Amino acid sequence: MNEQNEFIKNYLHTEYVGCLKTDHEKCIDLQYEEIGNFVQNAGMFGDLEISIKHNGLVLFDTNGIYINKVFPNTEYSRDYLMELINSVAMQLQSDFDDGDIGHPTGKVNEFIKENFQVDLLNIEQENKINFSLQM
Numbered sequence: 001m002n003e004q005n006e007f008i009k010n011y012l013h014t015e016y017v018g019c020l021k022t023d024h025e026k027c028i029d030l031q032y033e034e035i036g037n038f039v040q041n042a043g044m045f046g047d048l049e050i051s052i053k054h055n056g057l058v059l060f061d062t063n064g065i066y067i068n069k070v071f072p073n074t075e076y077s078r079d080y081l082m083e084l085i086n087s088v089a090m091q092l093q094s095d096f097d098d099g100d101i102g103h104p105t106g107k108v109n110e111f112i113k114e115n116f117q118v119d120l121l122n123i124e125q126e127n128k129i130n131f132s133l134q135m
Contacts, residue, residue, distance in 0.1 A: 012088070015053040020115065021061070022046050028111045029053065036088075036095070038111075041104040045116055060085065 012032045019027040020042055030038055035050055039062055042048060047068070049061040060070045070082055104112065104120045113119050 012084075016059075017051050017053050018042065019049045019051070020046050021049055026111070026115050028107070034105060034107065037105050038108050041108050041120060042112060045112065 014032070016030040016032065016035060017027050018030045018035065018038045019025050022045075028038065028042075030050075039048060039050070043062055043064050043066075047062055047064065049058055051058045061068050067085065070085060106121075109119065109121050
């Protein structure tokens with residue numbers, strides 16, 4: 001499994017574009033490591049599309065924070081990509097369990113702040129303060 005994970009990390013190590021599909025498409029450049037954080041946090045505001053930056057190949061789109069469709073839609077590619085995505089999802093879950101993701105990264109938070117005037121990091125800080133005051 002480690003060999004497969006290493007292959008996946010090397011294969012996926014390229015630049016991506018994450019787009020929020022609204023009336024006016026809003027996009028952000030992403031690295032592989034940032035995709036999960038982008039989907040988790042920006043997915044709260046609408047459906048997303050993740051593509052490879054240098055060739056525009058769409059990898060998947062979402063319905064909120066859930067994967068909706070994997071591209072390309074051929075049976076072989078779909079099976080291979082679903083296996084790939086499941087491997088990535090397992091890694092993201094492992095990272096989440098370890099506390100490595102869950103809060104928006106600065107880059108993702110700036111994207112959300114610019115487009116929706118919502119500062120998720122500030123909201124989390126306010127929630128922590130309010131919770132501690134209630135104790």
